[in-house]
Amino acid sequence: MISLSRSVELSLGSISSSKMRSALTTMGIVIGVAAVIANVSLGASFNQFFTNEVGAVGSNFIVVTSQNVNVFFENQLHVIKNSPGVVSVSPIKQQMAKVTYVSTSRQIDIQGVTQDYEQVANLNMESGTFLSDQDNYVAVLGSDVANTKFDRNISINNPIEITFRKQDGGVVIQKFIVKGIIKNPTTAFVQTGVEPNVRIFIPLSTMNSILGEKDYGGFFVKAASLDVVKATRDGIDRNLGRSLGVPSREFNNPDTKPYVLVDQLEILQQTDQLSAALTSLLTSVALISLIVGSIGIMNIMLVTVTERTKEIGLMKSLGYTKRDILFIFLIESTVVSIIGGVLGIIMGILGAYVVNSVLNLPNVFPMMQILMGFIVSIIVGLVAGLYPANKAAKMDPVEALRH
Template structure:
């Protein structure tokens, strides 16, 4: 009866006696396991990257935009403020206007907001402070506006002229004093329309006074927690729909409503689906590599069986059973897979770290991936070794000894 220790010792001896063959056999597993681990890790890194990007846009945010003029007024603002789950809300108006600083003019998006906008949007100030509801002709500008748009950098307390175009066709220019500069959040998500680095923020009351308006273009809202964002967004949707006379049957039809509602959870779900699809695609490609590696192990093991025919016949003549021969070759195949798994896991970790650095995404490497690498390599070794091992175990010892 062949003991496990003897089987392992014989298998290691066989692997060591044919180093080149064993190395080539292991190479397929190394590449396959490394590809699986690197791609799964890359998918997790992208998922974290998307979450970080969305988090930089705002905290527990809900965005409501009107699709027509004269939709939202103070009544709708009051409805939102009194909705359960709402922690803060800022009405929004925006217009592309001409901004002039020291005789240089640029077309820049101007947003009228309240002081709550700062809390909802998670702004970090590079200098100065954000607007308050008591402010009048002051402006807070994005880093790109302050440092790149004009010939000279704009600093806190510098004056800028903003030229607005009213709905009646008239043009109005007012001078604003820069109160603060917002840091660039380095986010690529423009879906919410925040992008503070390229905008100028002024008090919405001042903006409406200049434009002769009393309506709002939308609202930027903060829910009390991320867990109730979707619930709060649905409640806001229902309350606004009732106030604006939208039938309940049209709540799910954005084209039938004069406004659009979306929230942080919706964007997170969309990006998670995207990262999951990306991970699945990358992992599928990696699994093909792993399949090729397992076929390589099977082929090499079949060659090994053919080369060791006389050895198999000798072992059987010495009393080793079919079960002993079967276990001997399966263990050898598993060892090859395990070695490939160890090296492949190390290579996969290194590859993932390099890829994350190149793509500038967070390093996310779940510990479970290490166990996945070992499990997959052992499974591949076991599955690939079964047929060759069975073929060896079923050999006729007399015919095997005659084999030249």
Template sequence: MVNVRKALDLGIGSIKHAKLRSALTTLGIIIGVAAVVANVSLGASFNQFFTDELGTLGSNFIVIYSQDVNVFYDNELNIVRNTPGVEGVSPSNQQMSAVTYLSSTRQIDVQGVSKDAEDILNIKLEEGNFLTDKDKYIAVLGWKVANEKFKRNISVNNYIDITFTRQDGSKVTQKFKVKGIIKSEENAFVQGGPDRDITIYIPIATMNEMLNVSDYGGIIAKTGSAGSVRAVSNEVDRRLARTLGVSARDIGNADVKPYRIFNQADIIEQLDQLSNTLTILITLIALVSLVVGSIGIMNIMLVTVTERTREIGLMKSLGFKKKDILLLFIMESTLLGTIGGVFGVLLGVAGSYAVESYLSIPHVFPSFLFLLGFSIAFIVGLVAGVYPANKAASLNPVEALRHE
């Protein structure tokens, strides 16, 4: 009777006897496992990257923006501020404006906010300080505005002229003192409103005064925790809808409401769905390689059965039972699959690391991928060896011994 240890030794010996054939047989498994492992790792890495990118744009944020003028005033701002769970809130207005520095003029996005925007938007300063609610003609510049937009770099305490265009078409210009320069975040894939690198922030009261308006184009808020952001966002939505005359049945209808609202959890969910869909799609394509690999193992095992027909007949004549022959051939095919799994996982790790380094995204390799890669390869080898092993075990020993 053949035990597992003996079957393993015989399987290893058979693989060593035909090294090139064994290597080519496992190639499909190696490629398939590597593709699956690398794709799952890349999916996890992109999820982490998107989460990190959103973190640079703000922490547990809620963004509400009007779809018309005269929608948000101080009353709506206070409704958001007084909603349970809201820890910070800032009104917002923005306009593409003419900005002049040392006789050079550029069109730059200017956003009016309050001091709470620094915390809500997770703004980090390279130098200087952010706005306070007591500031008037004070500006905080995005990194690219200060260092790339003009011929000469702009520093803290320099002055710039900002020209706004009012609703009636008239223009108004005011000189602003630069109070701070924002550290560049280099957000490559995720944008939350204006790119802060090319944005100028000024006090909202100053901007509204210059534009001769009293309403706000939007409101940004922050909740106490990531777990509460969706619930708080829904409560803000209900309160604003009720205040603005939107019926309860129309709260979910964006075409009816005069504003739009979204939050960090919504964006993360959408990005997760996109990343997961792409990962599944590419992984399904990678599974084709596993199918090809399993067919390769089955084919080579069938060839092995033919080549070793006389050997099988001799083994049976010496007392080897059907289950012994089954074990021998299944062990050999499983070994081929497992060897392919080992090299496939290693190749998948190397491939995912190379791609993640090239794309400058976090290296995320869940530990379960090692088990996943080995398991897939083991099962493929096992399944692919069942039919050839059964064929070998079913051979008539007399006819097998007569085989030429």
């Protein structure tokens, strides 16, 4: 049987003798593999982007929100603080209110929090400092509120007026001094309901004093780690249910609870499903290109067999067996696929890098999937070259020489 090195030498000679034809054949594989690699890399980059976005909102967070007023009080705050796995917790309360700065008024979400909120929500200050539990009539603004909502930018020590609406319909207008401005966390895509850049934060005690209320709207909780978020959430759920008198027989029915819990893992699972669906869609489209490329290889190899009929007859007359001819043509199609696969990987990585740069996505190149794309390109070459190689191997040498 002919050696592998001799088969490769003959295959490279055939490829180099018809450079244009070989280049066009290779191009089909290059485009197919590049599309698969680029789309797989984009899917992984989107997944990392979603993870970063959720992580920017807070570390290992659990958000507890009440369904009605007068549900959460100081007792529930202590219940959550004493739940296993809880590192810190900030009660929260929010109201959409009219905010006036100089002569401009806007409707902005006002959120009452404690000083622990800064740690729980992973906040970074652009200027000034965050609230402390000793503060009264001061406010911390999200970056968008300070820089884009009003006709003029708001700086620290500037006064703003907030118009609160009480439950009895009364209105209270109160002046606050801006203590700090929060740096924009750039959570542009994944919205969790706790984005700080579009909110104004004030001390919760001050907010309740103005409204004449004592309850909390919910809690923003930080667990010890992402690994224990699920267990911590379950513990908070059980303890809150008991403190609020939720019957144990109906505890698994969410409709019986006057509150809702959302955690970071739940949001990450949703984004993982989204990125997986996106990756599957993009990869499916790219695989079509790879199939088209394989058809191109088969067509060109069939043409090659026809063009080299006399050469095949001569090779058989010189002692080359059916197996030798089959092997030579299979090696030729495989070499084309390998060249196309290598070039496709390079183009795919470069293409993904360019798209990531344009979309401001992290660069993630999963090596296992890239290796799989290369292996698939080789398999495609083998499968596409099998029929033409078999056709060449079955040729009658006398008929081939007459051709």
